[in-house]
Amino acid sequence: MAKPLATIVSAGVTRFGTRHGVYARELFAEAAQEAFDKCPNLSPRKHIDGLFVGQMSECYEHQAHSAPMIADWAGLLPAPAYRSEAACASSGVAMRLGIFAIQSGMHDIVLVGGVEKMTNRPTAIVTEYLGMASDFPFEQWHGITFPGIFGMMATAHMAKYGTTEEQLAKVAVKNHENGMLNPKAQLQKKITVGDVLSSRPVAWPLKLYDCSLISDGASCLVLTNPKLAKKFTDTPVHIVGSGQAQDTLGLFERDDVASMNVTTLAARDAFKMAKVDVKRIDLAEVHDCFTIAEIMAYEALGFCKQGKGGRLIDEGVTNLGGRIPVNTSGGLKAKGHPVGATGTAQACEIYLQLTGQAGKRQVKGAEVGLTQNIGGSASTAVVQIYRRGD
Amino acid sequence: MALNPSPTIESFYKFCAEKKLMGVKCAKCKRITVPPRVACPQCGNARLSWIELPSRGRLVTYTVIHVPPAQFQTLAPYAIGIVEFAKGTRLPGMIRNVKFENLRIGMELQTDFETTIPTEWPQWPRYFFKEP
Numbered sequence: 001m002a003k004p005l006a007t008i009v010s011a012g013v014t015r016f017g018t019r020h021g022v023y024a025r026e027l028f029a030e031a032a033q034e035a036f037d038k039c040p041n042l043s044p045r046k047h048i049d050g051l052f053v054g055q056m057s058e059c060y061e062h063q064a065h066s067a068p069m070i071a072d073w074a075g076l077l078p079a080p081a082y083r084s085e086a087a088c089a090s091s092g093v094a095m096r097l098g099i100f101a102i103q104s105g106m107h108d109i110v111l112v113g114g115v116e117k118m119t120n121r122p123t124a125i126v127t128e129y130l131g132m133a134s135d136f137p138f139e140q141w142h143g144i145t146f147p148g149i150f151g152m153m154a155t156a157h158m159a160k161y162g163t164t165e166e167q168l169a170k171v172a173v174k175n176h177e178n179g180m181l182n183p184k185a186q187l188q189k190k191i192t193v194g195d196v197l198s199s200r201p202v203a204w205p206l207k208l209y210d211c212s213l214i215s216d217g218a219s220c221l222v223l224t225n226p227k228l229a230k231k232f233t234d235t236p237v238h239i240v241g242s243g244q245a246q247d248t249l250g251l252f253e254r255d256d257v258a259s260m261n262v263t264t265l266a267a268r269d270a271f272k273m274a275k276v277d278v279k280r281i282d283l284a285e286v287h288d289c290f291t292i293a294e295i296m297a298y299e300a301l302g303f304c305k306q307g308k309g310g311r312l313i314d315e316g317v318t319n320l321g322g323r324i325p326v327n328t329s330g331g332l333k334a335k336g337h338p339v340g341a342t343g344t345a346q347a348c349e350i351y352l353q354l355t356g357q358a359g360k361r362q363v364k365g366a367e368v369g370l371t372q373n374i375g376g377s378a379s380t381a382v383v384q385i386y387r388r389g390d
Numbered sequence: 391m392a393l394n395p396s397p398t399i400e401s402f403y404k405f406c407a408e409k410k411l412m413g414v415k416c417a418k419c420k421r422i423t424v425p426p427r428v429a430c431p432q433c434g435n436a437r438l439s440w441i442e443l444p445s446r447g448r449l450v451t452y453t454v455i456h457v458p459p460a461q462f463q464t465l466a467p468y469a470i471g472i473v474e475f476a477k478g479t480r481l482p483g484m485i486r487n488v489k490f491e492n493l494r495i496g497m498e499l500q501t502d503f504e505t506t507i508p509t510e511w512p513q514w515p516r517y518f519f520k521e522p
Contacts, residue, residue: 128459137399138425141514142483143455143462144470151453152472159451159495201467204454204490252472252482257451 001368001387002275004238006102007229008221008386010039011348016217016336017119017186024061024117025073027218027338028053031113032074035220041232042109042222044075050107051081052098054090054114055340059129061117074220076111087133088289089375090114091219092343092382096242098223108228113220114345116338126214130339133376135250147211147290149251149377151203154292156258158205160307163295165205167310169196171291172209172333174319179330181320181361186213186336210291215336219345229389235355236389241274243267244382251377260293263300263372266383274385276368278302281324281385283353283363284370285346288331297372298326301383320361328353328361343373343382354388393438397426403514409503411445411517413479414438422479432478446522447475449497454490461510473499473519484518498522 012034014027022030036044051071058064071081086093091114098112118126130146131139139149157163173193179185191209199208222232229236245265248254254261271278278301286301288294295309303324304312312318318326329335329349332342350369352358369386395401397414402425405412413424417437421430424443429436452471455462462468469485471493485499499519507515 123457124460124463127457128461131459137403137514138482140459142470142516142518143458143465143468144482145455145457145459147457148453148455148470151455152451152470155453156451156495201454201456203456206453250482252480255478257472 002240002273004226004240005242006099006223006239007226007389008237008239008347008351009224009229009232010035010042010222011220011351012038013184013219013345013348014217015184016215016338019119019216022216024055024063024066024115025069027117027216028070028113028115028220029073031218031220032111035222039222039232047109048076048111048222049079050098050101050110051076051079052084052094052101052110052112053081054084054086054092054094054343056085056087056090056116056133057129060121070115074111086380087375088287088337088339088342089373089380089382090340090343092373093244093380095221095344095347095384096244096382099239099242102223102225109222109224111220112223112344113218114340114343115218116340117216118214118338119216123214138250138252145203147203147206150290150292151206152251153257153296154205157292157296160258161310163310165197166193167313168205168210168291168295169193170313171288171294172196174313175288175327175331175333178320178328178361179334181359182330182335185330185334186215187330187334206290206292212289212332212337215338217336217338217341217345219341219348221344221347221351237351237354238387238389239384240387241270241276241385243269243273244380247379249376249379259306260296260300260378260381262378262381263297263374263383266381267301267372270383270385276385280368281370282366282368283325283328283350284372285329285331285349286326286372287342287374288327288333289337291333293374294326294331301370301372320363325363328358328363343371346371346373347384350386354386393440397428397438399425402426406503406515406517407507411443411501412440413443415441422476424479424481443475443479446498446500447473449493449495449499450474450480451495452485452493469493471519486518486520488521
């Protein structure tokens with residue numbers, strides 16, 4: 001396996017959900033405090049020399065220029081702070097920027113993370129704000145929503161590969177079961193395939209329980225130059241591969257709407273960099289913004305052949321206890337999806353798993369993990385590979 | 391010579407006001423591109439000419455939106471889909487006057503245009519799809 005690009009020495013994540021009266025800067029400070037508390041050798045203001053934070057939208061809090069504000073609330077002034085925006089992949093991208101910063105030699109220890117405060121707005125407005133990450137002239141202007149975009153992917157996938165609504169439902173059932181083992185997950189509720197199938201339609205064939213949640217939350221990781229990691233922890237987690245790729249903003253401009261080529265490309269780069277094969281992956285957090293997206297992620301990441309994602313969920317391969325547990329955190333579906341926080345929240349889960357801190361949802365002996373974070377209709381995909389340190 | 395009108399999204403929607411769905415055709419590789427761009431996305435050639443898209447295309451995929459954004463509340467539920475007019479030449483839009491249960495991938499749809507011009511920015515007249 002390849003040399004580490006950067007090393008995670010601590011991580012923090014807030015409880016996800018409806019956090020009345022708590023705003024983005026305060027949510028981020030909460031996540032940062034947890035990461036700092038878990039790392040007693042770290043003096044944040046002294047050691048952390050940069051902040052990379054993902055946040056999708058200024059709209060929810062009418063607040064732009066959030067990087068200095070978040071740096072201030074996290075106690076990191078005057079360290080340079082950068083905000084990245086890549087819709088739901090905002091903090092996946094922020095994490096890569098942190099890796100670049102360390103790889104460049106200009107930074108030694110950085111905080112990477114993400115935040116979103118969403119529940120202070122009604123659903124129709126949130127739908128509109130999220131929709132801003134789709135193509136304005138041809139998607140938004142014609143009333144196309146994000147559930148609509150993934151609904152069109154699902155329709156195409158079902159027609160081409162015979163994927164069923166029951167198979168989509170099984171993704172939600174699995175992720176809800178996992179979420180019940182995560183005290184920070186937004187939903188702590190067991191559901192059945194029947195519950196999913198009978199939930200109200202959002203964008204056919206997607207129903208309410210096929211959709212991820214509207215959430216408030218923040219997450220962060222302390223990344224160091226791999227050489228410095230031992231100063232701060234006995235249980236480092238190394239990032240050994242990182243890939244990112246882009247596709248058209250509009251779904252309609254792609255030749256194939258039943259596959260997620262951009263994830264395949266990002267994964268190819270990450271696997272090549274990590275010098276590992278997909279068979280080495282012990283567990284993964286994938287971007288289940290909608291149940292169909294998890295099925296398409298299985299295929300694009302090479303967990304199964306193209307078109308066989310439905311069968312993979314049928315066979316229980318991705319269940320906790322299966323060959324490749326996926327979304328042990330509960331995923332976006334049950335843990336919650338504060339969009340800017342999602343990419344680094346996925347990394348936090350892998351960090352907890354690889355350091356044996358995942359409690360009731362611990363995957364025993366996990367050594368190598370993967371995250372897949374997408375933005376918009378998968379116009380951005382970020383795939384990262386992690387290895388437990390010695 | 392520069393294309394007139396220029397190959398912009400604004401020009402595309404001005405043509406919609408004349409009830410025309412227009413793309414640009416590459417002089418070199420013959421690909422028809424919509425929305426128009428300054429150069430062919432397939433071969434990079436910038437010698438393009440305007441061409442009217444066929445009035446009918448085939449449905450690539452679709453969904454029925456039950457939870458719309460705020461400004462589409464009164465229309466829900468409504469069908470949307472992606473229609474292909476020629477290989478690689480696709481547009482998404484609303485599908486009107488087709489029963490949801492009759493929607494099928496591959497079905498033929500025809501382009502039509504709304505007669506009222508929206509008052510909100512950017513005031514682009516909308517096209518939509520219907521059964522021929």
